[in-house]
Amino acid sequence: GQQLNQSPQSMFIQEGEDVSMNCTSSSIFNTWLWYKQDPGEGPVLLIALYKAGELTSNGRLTAQFGITRKDSFLNISASIPSDVGIYFCAGRGYGGSQGNLIFGKGTKLSVKP
Amino acid sequence: SQTIHQWPATLVQPVGSPLSLECTVEGTSNPNLYWYRQAAGRGLQLLFYSVGIGQISSEVPQNLSASRPQDRQFILSSKKLLLSDSGFYLCAWSFGVNYGYTFGSGTRLTVV
Numbered sequence: 001g002q003q004l005n006q007s008p009q010s011m012f013i014q015e016g017e018d019v020s021m022n023c024t025s026s027s028i029f030n031t032w033l034w035y036k037q038d039p040g041e042g043p044v045l046l047i048a049l050y051k052a053g054e055l056t057s058n059g060r061l062t063a064q065f066g067i068t069r070k071d072s073f074l075n076i077s078a079s080i081p082s083d084v085g086i087y088f089c090a091g092r093g094y095g096g097s098q099g100n101l102i103f104g105k106g107t108k109l110s111v112k113p
Numbered sequence: 114s115q116t117i118h119q120w121p122a123t124l125v126q127p128v129g130s131p132l133s134l135e136c137t138v139e140g141t142s143n144p145n146l147y148w149y150r151q152a153a154g155r156g157l158q159l160l161f162y163s164v165g166i167g168q169i170s171s172e173v174p175q176n177l178s179a180s181r182p183q184d185r186q187f188i189l190s191s192k193k194l195l196l197s198d199s200g201f202y203l204c205a206w207s208f209g210v211n212y213g214y215t216f217g218s219g220t221r222l223t224v225v
Contacts (some may be wrong), residue, residue, distance in 0.1 A: 033213045042119075042203050042216030044158075088157065090213075099145075099210030105156040 006089050006104025013079055013113050021107040022073040024091035031092040032072035034064050040087045049085050115140035119204045119217030126224055131189040134220050136204030144206040145186040148179055151201040163187060199224045
């Protein structure tokens with residue numbers, strides 16, 4: 001089946017630093033999404049990407065849909081303490097279970113003031 | 114606008130007791146509905162999804178079952194809880210197969 005690898009698993013950074021995380025898939029995806037989950041809450045959609053090569057920003061966040069359609073990255077610039085949480089990538093390939101999203105295992109971000 | 118409600122927020126249940134978690138969506142019709150479980154604050158495991166009333170697909174064999182008695186209502190149940198059923202349960206909805214998911218706020222289930 002389709003697999004999605006997200007890295008790194010965790011990051012511990014200083015406030016103000018930039019952050020980069022990525023996901024790769026074993027097959028071509030037609031959609032990439034990035035979610036953030038605060039502790040004890042459900043994930044919230046940050047950015048959605050629907051076209052290969054697409055680069056989209058949401059404030060300090062920037063995400064790109066890889067040209068090969070098998071990867072995506074999320075960058076956070078000038079991190080702040082409220083960026084703490086778990087970031088999930090999610091993608092949708094062709095075929096599969098009614099087009100259900102596949103989620104990465106998450107990147108846990110910790111920010112030191 | 115659409116909203117998703119999930120309750121209860123937290124639940125402590127003894128082993129062997131039944132379970133019923135409810136999820137409702139407002140502001141849309143015929144949504145796709147999903148139940149996920151998250152263990153140890155990490156990965157999301159898809160348990161069930163539904164594309165319509167009475168239509169339930171199971172992704173992983175579980176001690177759990179799901180039902181969709183109404184268009185915007187999705188229920189996760191168990192007849193007898195196991196210790197391993199503890200976790201964070203998330204309900205989500207989407208407009209359809211080409212859209213992202215919107216998650217509820219989750220239910221923290223502890224089986225003791």
